[in-house]
Structure formats: structure tokens, C-alpha cells
Amino acid sequence: MSDFPWLTLLILVPLVGALVTALLPAGNGALAKKVGLGMAAATLLPAVVVAANYSLGGGTQFTETHDWISLFGAHYALGVDGLSLVMVLLTVVLVPLVMLASWDESDEGNPKSFFAWVLGLEAMSLAVFTATDVFLFYVVFEATLIPAYFLISGFGREGRSRAAAKFLLYQLGGGLVMLFSVIGLYVVSADAGSPSYLISDLAALDIDETTQRWLFVGFFIAFAAKAPMFPLHTWLADTTEKATPGTSVLLVCVLDKIGTYGMLRFCLGLLPEASQWATPVVVILALVSIVYGAFVAIGQDDVLRLIGLTSLSHFGLIVLGIFVLSGDGGSGAVFYMVNHGISTAALFLIAGYMIRRTGTASIARMGGLEKTAPVLAGVFLVAGMAAAGLPGLSPFVSEVLVLIAAFGYAWWAGAIAVTSIVLAAIYILWTYQRTMTGPVKQELAGVVDLDRREVATVAPLLVALVVLGFFPMPVLDVINPAVDDILSHVGVVEDPPAVDTQAATDEGADQ
């Protein structure tokens, strides 16, 4: 069983799906949509197989390693550990839902190319999450931009192509800066013997401090632009505003995770000393992101823009969790990545439904929707509360873990991070109030409630939020070994005393 290249299959299915969809005869949108959804569903199969055969705490599994470009030391190497697995599962679940949610909406553009690009994006994202070779990672990391770009610029609202260009420039800029570091890794590994890009080989290297720091900066900038983090976040709001909600889901809930995923995998995994060195700065940036994102979100009038900016705040928390360098923080951050994916996806999709119904994205022009569309209002409230970290919903668990770790790192860090809960409550509840409550506006009197398809797309997400809110352990069990493994590189042992971490970071900061 394990000899079979499941991961390759996992990537190949959506990739082939994308090609097939793209090559379908033009003009037959319905067929394209069915084929696309079918392929997305088919992708679930290898993902489920992988998940089912995954042994907890067994390190990297389902590995496939082939020489690719020997002179560069690059390999076609795939594998999953806990971190990768949850990301893969998140991706394969979200994509069919997005497709389903965009079923009618995509008719406005060219449904064939929309579905093809979505599948392409899925394939590339899966490759990113399963790559265990830095070169391969980089290649697919950049390759995700192409489908993403076309999804943004091809579908959505007026001004999207500008937003798409902004998105691409940020990502490309970050990516190329990362290229600098990727090449640097090559040079380092070549100097140490023979060049190899396998993460396992690179992790074994002893890279000197200055070099590490340079490489770290390159990687971090790229991931920060991807995640996004203050001050590289400005593309986020524009993009989510202009793109379709479906696209936003893929971008924010899947693609942006690559950023935080990469920070864990590469910054912490390969460049531990530099990560410690950079921790103070990163933590401060993360805190700024948290507060700034929340405040800006409060002031937004555009629903999609608002949701996009809340993500900035959430990503701040995730990064904070990663860089406080503790077991709790790491696990919390990874779990947060999953939860954020689910809750934000739900928010985006519901917001999309709202916009389709009201014909506007402006909060000021909505109101009283809970009377005409109670189900819509209900699911929006649940998803919103999840995003705000209401106890009993899964983001709460992760948020608490992160906050604990933050307090463990420094009291002020924890204190600032905690404000996020208050601010989140403000922006979510205020938005709910403005859109759902109050008198029904004249022009919105005819709004109908969610139909079954729409409910079906949101329901799994809400169920997951609730279930994981009460039983987070299955996911945490998957995550913890991987996080511990990564943190052990940084010198953090499972559940270390907070003082030690403090000392270690101070040491790093002094250097």
C-alpha cells in the first residue's frame, strides 16, 4: 500500500482535472462544472487514503523521492507529516465546497476556466503542502500564483485586474526574495559537500549564524507577504474585495496558509538560530497585525473587505503562536490555521450569498436580513462567532493555546494579543447588527433565504467548527508530533518551562 505513490496521485488528480476541464468543448458550462466538481471530489479519495493510513507520530510518511535536477540537488520528493496532513485535508475539503458554492455565480464569467483554474490551484497547493524538497516547494509555491492570478483577474468585481496585479506583484516579489534564500540554501549545502535540497538533508546542516539570518530574512519576507502580515498585507483587502468569495476562500483559507506553513517548516525547521534571533521583531509585527487588522476591519463598509482584514488579525495570532516558540503556541497556531480556514471560508461563502441576494457588498446598504432570510442570518452568526473565538467553537481552542503561549513568552505580548478577542467581538457583532438586525430595508424586502445547495456548502463547515470545538484532540494528535519535531530544532522541548524559552530568546536577541 505504502509503495503506491498516493501523494503523486493526490496532486495528479486535480491537475488532470484542470486540463480535462480546460479542454472541454467551449460553451458547455454545465458539463465543465460537473466534471470539475467530480474531479475535486475524486481528489478526496487519495486524501482519505492517506489520512486513513497515516500513523500518528510516525514522522514523515508516504515519502517519494526521485532525483529531479541533479546538478541543482533538487528532487521530486513528497511526504506528509502531521502539519502537511491537516493542510492537505483542509484543502481537499474546501475546494469542492467552493465549487459548489460558486455553482451559479460562476456562470457570469466563464465557468469552464473558473473550474479549471480552481483545480489547478488545488493541485499546486497540495504539491506545496506535501513537498519535502525546498526546490520543489519553491517551484510549486510560485506556480500557485498563476491559477490564483487568473482566478482573481478573471472573475469578480470591477477593478479586479488591478487587484490581481497587486496580488501578483506582492506574491512574486516575496517569492523572488525567497528565491534569493533558496539559492542561498543551495550554496550552503554545496559548500558543505554536495548540493541537496531535501529538507531532511538541509536540516542536518550546520549553517553559520550570519548566513542563517540572511536566509531567514528572505524566507520570512516571502511568507509574510503570503500570510499576510503587517506591513505586507495591503494586497489582502483589495484582493478579497474584488475577487469572488469563492476565490477569496481559496486564497485566504488555503493559499495564505502556505505562508504560515512555510514559517514553521523552513524558518523554524531549517534556520532555528535565526528564528530565535528574529523572534522579538516577528512577535511585534504579529501583534501589530493582530491589533491593526482588527481595528481596520471595524471601520470597513465592504463585507468582503472586512472579512479579508479580519484574517490579517487572525494570521497575526497564528504567527504569534509560531514564533513564541513553545509547544502550546505551535500546536495552537497549526490548529488555528485549520480553524481559521474553516471559519473564514464559511464567512466568505455566506457573505457571498448575502451579496448575491442584496446586490451590494456595502454593509450600510444592508439591514434587517434576519427577518427575510433567517437561515442566512443564523449561519452568519455562527460562523462569525467562530471567527470571534466563542467558546465551544473550534477557533476558541486554538486561540486559547496561542494566548497561553503568548503570555508565557511575555506578559505584554499576551496582553496585546488578548485584545484581539474583544476587537473580534466588536467587528463581528457590529457587522451582524448592521446587516441582519433592524428594520427591513425597502429594496431588500424580496430577499430569499438560502437554498439547499447553499446550506449544503456551509453546513459541513459549521459542523466541523462545532465538532472540533468540543473534540479537538484528533486534530491535535496529528499536529503535536510534527510541531514538537519542528520545535526540537529550535531547541524547545515539549512543554518547556517558560523561563527557559525566555532565556533562549533573549540570548538570540542579544547576538
Place this chain on the structure above:
Amino acid sequence: MNEFVNPTVEYFELSPLLVVFAAACLGVVVEAFVPRARRHLVQVVLTLLSLAVALALVVVVALEFSGGDSDAVHGDGAAYGVVAAVGSVVVDGPTLFIWGLVLVLALLGAALFAERRLEAGVSAFSGQASAAPGSEAERVSGVERWEHTEVFPLLLFAVLGMLLFPAANDLLVLFVALEILSLPLYLLAGLARRRRLLSQEAALKYFLLGAFASAFLLYGAALLYGYAGSMEFGEIAEAVRNRTDGEGLLLVAVGMLAVGLFFKVGAAPFHAWSPDVYQGSPTPLTAFMAAATKVAAFGAILRLFYVALGDDRTSWLPVMWVVAILSMVIGTVLAVGQSDVKRLLAYSSVAHAGFILTGVLGVQSQSELAIGELSSVEAVLFYLTTYGLMTLGAFAVVSLVRDAGGETTQLSRWAGLGKESPLVAGAFAFFLLAMAGIPLTSGFVGKWAVFSVALAAGAWPVVLLAVLMSVVAAWIYLKVIVLMYFRQPDGDAPVVAAPSAFTATAIAVTLVATLVLGVLPDPLLDLVASAGEFIR
């Protein structure tokens, strides 16, 4: 007076050169004695055939070399080959690789030259170059459907120069090869069938600046000869190693040589000619010239600077740094405002020259390289391959987009091309992505290669800048893609003419190569690695 010794010539190793030369001469005879009606056919067959034979001979020679030694010797970058024709020409691994590359590009270029369907049955070259534009003579030549079939022998002569240029092991041969390469190109640049004034201007500009640059090269060569007392690279290297005085002379000499060579590759600040020439020249020529000239010239740069001046690295590396940075910045920044596709590509080629130079300045001595690590020669050769193929392909696509006045190179007229002809627009977009260095295209692997050698040699500022410029460049290419796909055409849309098999083949080959080299570059990299080092 020394006793005269008959020089020996290694005919076998030089056979690709000789075949091309013979075919070029034969082409002249064909021009003189074959009736006009049959000339085109004969010339096309002769040109393609001779280039293919030469290519086959390159392979044969390469096999012969590897047959003598074990493969292991070639794998680790050791030099092999012969110093031919009494020390004036070197046939070694890199030479053979560049020969092969130039010949492939020449084959594709010749295919573009042979294209006749786009202009309704005549070639893209002027019917009668001597007829003044707008004159009665020109009208007659148009009505009679005359063609200049001389372009084929001229092409072959240029190819001959390009083969000789990177193989030159002697300053004199270097100079002569440069001229053999350049002179036919000057003429060809002025032979466009449409927009003849532009074309003639391009030829004049190219010629005057080209001659100016070669004068610099020559004076540099003279000074270097004055410094070393010999024209041969080996002896120059010897002198550079051993002489302690005359630093100033050497510095000036190297500087002037560099000016000449940088001009040929179109590196800033010696790039002024390239946008005008690229734009004015007939597009098939632009395609061939942009690709092959750069390959040959960089081959020569590599050999001159690595072999002859390798021990004087400290004095020329800073210059390379500056020129590489300038080329990247100027090429990219000036490309931003361009409204003409050919000019845009021209500026991008300036930037590419900078990228390749980034590879060149990543030179390290053999001892500094880890086993299996990419060397600068390998990186540059690989980049040249990818660059040559994608540039040729891009220009070939340009030649397809037309309206009543011939080719439509105005960018604004390309709006909506993606709907008009998704295939052609797609191909062009792909080439642009490759130029931007997006992964899974050959451009990415090439960029990776040159950046990594530069970084390994400690040129991180250049690499950093190169990376930043790549972002800007990507934005520029993106604008074109957006234009083609997301913009409505204003006015009547350009028509994509159906090309004949010639152009179609050229585009298909370059497209496939760009993709394959992006996804599976290993075979080519192995080939580059087996080319090994220069013979010193």
C-alpha cells in the same frame, strides 16, 4: 626569420564550421547562376541542409571526444578538446555546446527566413533593397514579386561568424569572427519588406554603432597584445600571471575589449542600438539575431575573460558587476513605458544580458567548487539555451500578428488577442512567463542557475538586485498578458495570420523546449555539465 612551418588544420574538428562556410559560398554561386524562380527553393534547401549537417557533425565530434575518454572525466567538469588551426581556434566542450546551440537557433531562424505565407507568397525581406521606398522601382519589384534570396547566404555567413566567435582562442580570430558575424547582420537589418525607412535606419544605426564598438574591441586587443606580446589567449594568460608591471595598460585593454563585447550582447550602457535595431529589422532576423548573437557573444566573453584574463579577475569583476546591474536596471526600467512589442522584447533582452552577466561574474576557480556544484560556465550556457529558444519563439509569434500594414507591433493593437487567437496569445504569454522566470518554465531554471553561481561567488548584492528587477520585469510581462486576455480591442482587431509549416515548427519547437527545460532540465544540465571547462 624563422623557418616556415606548414600550419596544420584539424579538419575533422572544424568540420561544422567548414560545412557552413562551404554552404554559404555555394549560396553565393546559387545566387549568381540559378534562375530567379528556383532560387528560393534551392536556397532554403541548401541552408537548412547545411545547418543540419553541421549540427550532426557537432554531435559526431562531441561523440568522438567522449569516445576517447571515460565519461567520468567529463562529468567532473574537466576540460577536453583540441586547440585547432595552430592555436587560433579551440574546439572544447563549451565550444561544441555553443556550436550546437547556435546551429539549432540558426535552423529555427532559417525556418523563419523561409516563411512565405505570411506575406502572401513572398518572404519578409525586401524585394529590391536598392529601390528607394516609394519609387517606381519598388513598385515594380512588388508587382514582379521579387525577393532577396541573398538573405540565406548572408544568414549562413553570420552563422559562420557565430560559430567562430566563441571558439576563438586568439584576439585576432576573435575580432575577425566578430566582424563575420556582424556584417551580414547589418545588411539583413536593412532588408525589411515593410516599413523600409525604419528598417534602413535600423541598419544604419546598427552598423555605425557596431563598427564603433568593434573599433573599441580592436584597440583593446591591440593594447592587450602590447601588454602580453602575443595574441593567443594561453600566452596572454601566462603574461597576466607572471607580469607585475603594466597594470594600467592591461586595465585599459580589458576595458576596451569589454566595451566591444558588451556592445554585442547589448548590455547597458552599450545597449542603445538594440531597441531600434530589434524594432526596425525584419522580424525573422530580429528573432535569429536576438537569440544567436547573444549566445555567440557570451561564448566569446566567457572564453576571453575566463581563459585569457582569468587570473586578472579582481580587475574585471567589478566592471562586470556594474554592467550587470546597469543592464538589469536599465533594461527593466525602460521596458516599462514601451508601447511596441519588439521594443519591449528588446529591452527585456538587455535585462537578460544583465542576468547572464550575473552568471558570468559568478566565476569561481575549480578548487572553490564543490563536487557536483554548478559552475558559472554551466549556468551561463544553460541560461543562454533557455534565453535563445524563448526569445526566438517570442519573436516568431510577433511575426504572426498582422494587419493591413504588415506586422502589428503596437502593443495597444494586441488588446484582445487572447480572444482572437487563444493559441497564439497563449504561446506568447508562455514565452513571457518564461522570460519573467516563473517556475515550470525554462526561464526559471536558467535564472536559478545564474543566480546560484553568482551567490556562491559572493555576489549577493547583484543577485538581490537581479531578484528585485525580476519582479519589475514580471509586472511588465504581466501587463502584456493582461492586455491580451482582459482588454477589449479598440477598433479593428489584429489578425493572426496562419503561418506555414516553417514558422509553425519554429514556434512549436521553442515552446516545447521552453516547457520541457522548465520541467525536466536535467538532461540539458547534464549535457552542459559534460561540456566541462574551457581548455586553457
Place this chain on the structure above:
Amino acid sequence: MYTAADGALSAFGQDPLWIVIVKAVLIFLVLVLLTLFNIWFERRVVGRMQHRIGPNVNGPFGLLQSLSDGAKLMFKEDIIPKAADTVVFLLAPLIIVVPAFVTFAVIPFGPEVNLFGTQTPLQLTDMPVAVLFVMAIASIGIYGIVLAGWSSGSTYSLLGGLRSSAQMISYEISMGLALVAVFMYAGSMSTAEIVEAQDDLWFGLILAPSFVIYVISMVGETNRAPFDLPEAEGELVGGFHTEYSGMKFAMFFLAEYINMAMVSALATTLFLGGWKAPWGVEHLWEGANEGYWPVLWFFGKLLLFIFMFIWLRGTLPRLRYDQFMAFGWKVLIPGALGWVVLVALVRVMSLENTFDRGTLVLVAAGAVIVAAIVLFWPSRSGGAEEPTARPVVVTGDPAFPVPLMTAGAVRGAAAPLTFGAPGGTPTTVRGESGPGDDVRTSTSQEEN
């Protein structure tokens, strides 16, 4: 590498300065006198050929006629046309006359003699590249002609100058090729050594074709009848010196005659054994090649050539320009090339003893046939290439020697053509004055 110490050249470069000056003055005087004599000689001979008497008033036999002509020119008005480029106009006669004198520096007039008590060769100087030196210096004279024509500011002058330069450079090639065979046999370009090499056999005999080609070319080189097209008074008035008067005109005249003497002297040196007595004379008279006697032989041979020049002038009509150029380019040059190849082959074979004499003759015969084919075959079919290739010029422009006309000239860019569908009439397109211009096209025609 040659140095002054080698071989026959050792005799040169040793003279004290005063001897050099004396020799230079002597050469100068000889040339001036020779010119005066030649002009008289020409007029007398041509007169005789035309059943006239010629000049016979001034001096004995009219010998001082030329001198009086020169003196008269000295008192003529010196006119500089207002259209002329004054500096160049004044410089041109200088440029033409100085090289004419200078070329004689390397012509050997005789062997080593006792000159005022100093043993010195009768030759101003010699050098390893003497013949090349002559050719090079003589070429400078062409500048004089072109510049004279150009600076006059007159159409006829310019055309004369151009014609002259075209003609001179055309014939210079065949002249140069003719000399190659000589160098091959002499193994040197030093005039003294070439003369030495002809000790037993004149090159004019063994290299007869070279000699013939050289003689024809030298007539062309000097713009003399029947090749005197630059001064074809029927077409061009006076050619390049139309606008010159007075002493400046005299300079042109002087230069022409010195050049005549120069090419004759060179022919003598290269082909007719130079100052050496004709074959056989030496056997009859031991001292024929000693002392000052060789000067006699030299000038005798030289005058022979001069006479030939005059004879040609008196006999032959002037060629048409196209005939003249075609003769140079299509007969003389291929002929000279073929001959050089033949000589080279024969000589190398005899050097290496590759073949016996019989084979040699056969091969030579074969080569001659090949050369003949090369020479004559293309000219038969070379005219109209194909019946379809109509001449393009239909506007009735004047044939080759066109005066400069600007009437009807259009300033600025002309309109290029677009090509219609096959059979359609081409339409003109405006625009295209520079890069970046929008392409404005006619809407009527479209090939796509």
C-alpha cells in the same frame, strides 16, 4: 624581416645628407626637364602622325615651346570660382603634384657610381616595399583629382573627378595583379633587387601577359588616350580641372606628364630590366652596365614607353565609358588573376620538380584553356539574366554620366509601398517617419 643591412638594400641609407640633397635636386630637375621635353615630344610626334609639323618656333626644333607655355601660364590670372571650396581648391594641385615627384625616389636610374667623389647608387633611396611605396604614393594623387573635381563647385569638374577616380582605382587592381607575378619571380619588392633579378632575362619576356596587362593598365592609370575619359572634352569640357587656370592648371599638367614618366619608369624597372643594357649588348661591350652609361639605357627604354603613349594618342579614338570599365573589370582583372594562378602553379611545380617538363606543358595548356573559359564564358551569357527581369528604370533618367540634378527632388521621407493581393495594384502608405509612429494604413487593401 628585412633591415637596411640586407642584400641589395645595403647600399642605401648610407649617403651623407648633402649627397641625398644633390640626388633629390637632380631627380627634381630631371623630372621637370623630362616633362618639358615630353610635352614637346608629344606635340611633335602627334604632329608628324597627323602630317603637321608641330611646334618649331621657340628654340631649336621648338624645344623651348613647353617652357614658354609654362612661363605664359605664370602670367595668367589666378581665378578661384566663387562656388569653390577655397582651401581644398588650392590644396588639390599640391596633392596631385607632390606624389608624382615623390614616386621617383625609388626608381633606379643606374648602378653605383662616383658622384662628386662619393660612391653611391643612382637612385635616391630604396626600401623593401619600394614598389608598394610607388603604388601607395601614386594613389594619393587620386585624392588630388577627386578633391579638385569636388572643390571646384562645378558639375563637370565633379563628374570628371569621379570618373577619373573610378577609372584609376579600377585599373590599379589589374596593375597590382600584374605586379604580383613579378614579385613572385623577383622575391622582393625592392626596385634595385628587381632590376638585379632581371640580370639574364627580362620579366617582360617571361611574364609577357603581365607586361601587357601592366602596360594597358598604366595607360588607364594616367588617364591618357584612349582612356582619357576624365578629360573627355566632348562630354566634360576639361574634366576635373575645368575650373583651374594659370599655374594651378600647369600643376595638373605637370603631374600628368610626370605620372606618365613614372609608370613608364616603373614598367622599365619591372619588366624591361631597368637600367641594364638590353640583352646582348653586354657581350659586345663590357662597360655597358658600368658608370653613367646605364642612364642612357634607362631613359631610352623610358622614352620608348613615352613614345607608345603618344602613338596611342595619335592613333586610337577614345573609348566609351562603359566599354572602358567593362574592359577593365571583365577582361583585365580576370585575365590578370588567371595569369597569376597559372604562373604560381607552373612555378611551384618547377620548384618542387613535381612533374617533368612534358606534363608541365600539358598542365599549362589545360590551365590556359580553363582561364580562357573563365574569361569568355560568362561574358557571353552574362548580359540579360532572364527575359523576365525587366529593367527597373523607366523614368527616362539619363544614362550613366548624369549631371547633378535636384529638380523634382522630394525632401524628407518618401512613402513606402504596401502590397495588395496578387494582381492588385499596390497602394502607397503614408507615415513611418520613425520608430514609435503609429502605423497608418490604407484600408482598401489587405492581404489577410
Place this chain on the structure above:
Amino acid sequence: MSVTPFIVLSAILFTIGAVGVLTRRNAIVVFMCVELMLNACNLALVSFAKLHGNLDGQVAAFFVMVVAAAEVVVGLAIIMTIFRTRRSASVDDASLLKY
């Protein structure tokens, strides 16, 4: 005899040529300046050959002359076409590239 004066002369000639190329506007003059530069190179080559006592430089000078000649031919052809276009629309009679 020292070759320095010759080198200096060649440098001066080269500079004059280069400055001419950069400052003059007439194509023919620019072209002549380029030729001047080439000849300056020749002078330098020959001088250095004398200095080093070998023939490489002299041989090179020969080749440079050839190249210069070829350059003249090509350059004249190009300049001529331009001039004919720009100065007049009248048809000149045949030229080399007629057919």
C-alpha cells in the same frame, strides 16, 4: 627606436575618431571616424609588433585592413540606401543589389 610615440599617436588618432563618432551627425563622417579608429588600431598593432619583435601584430594589421574594407563595403551600401531614400525620390539607375 622607442615605440612610445607611435602608441601615443595611435591613441590620439583613436580618440579623435571616437570623439568624431560621438559628435558628428553626418553618417559618412561618422563612418570615416570609425575607419580612423580602425587605422589607429593598426598603428598600435604594428608598433607593438615592433616592440615585441614578433609578427603577430603586423599580421593582425593585415586582417584589420581586410575587415575595414569589408566594413566599408557594407557601410557604404547601407548609407547609400538611406541617402537615396532621404534625399530624393528619383530613381537612380541600377546598383549592386538590383535583382
Place this chain on the structure above:
Amino acid sequence: MELYTPVLALVVLAAGFAIASIGMAAIIGPKRANKVKLDAYECGIQPTPQPLGGGRIPVKYYTVAMTFIIFDVEIMFLVPWAIYFDELAWFGVIAVLLFLFNITLAYAYEWRRGGLDWD
């Protein structure tokens, strides 16, 4: 170098003579210039109007110039070969034959394509 000093003497002499005689003529000669006299003479008729900037030179002359340069260079290569003919022997002959062959190709081309035709 002494080989060339006498040449200089002759140059000085010739130039001196030419300048002196021209200068003398300018001094001695009468000066009665008038407008007509200073016009281009041609042959006494009204002078042809001069084109701006010196006018154009018929293309044919350029082609002659171009062809000349090629052949002149050819001779430049033949001369050293001729002088060292005996030493170079067969090698030289073959090399020169190849060289001439190539020149002949260009020559044949030019001839066939009308480059050597003067109407």
C-alpha cells in the same frame, strides 16, 4: 628609417616648387575678376544649378569603390605571398588558390547580377 629620409627631401622640394610657383603666379598674375568670371566655367554656357549641399554622386561610383576595396585588399594578400613564394611552395599556392576561389565567387556573383554593367 634612413631609407625614408631622402623621400622627405624630395617631398620638401616638390612641395616647395609647387607652392612657390602657384604663389608666384598669384602675385604676378593680373587680377581683373568679375562676376561672370567667378562663375563656374563649364563650357561657357549658363552653369548648371548647383544642388544644395553638393548634390549626390551617382550610385555607380559607390559600387566601383566597394568592388575596388575588395580587390585591393586581395592584392594586399597576394603580394606577401608572392614575395615568399619559394618558401611557402605548395602550401602557399593552395592557400592562395582557396583564397582566390572565394574572391572569385563574389566576383562571379557581382558580374552575374549586373554589378559590373555600365550602361
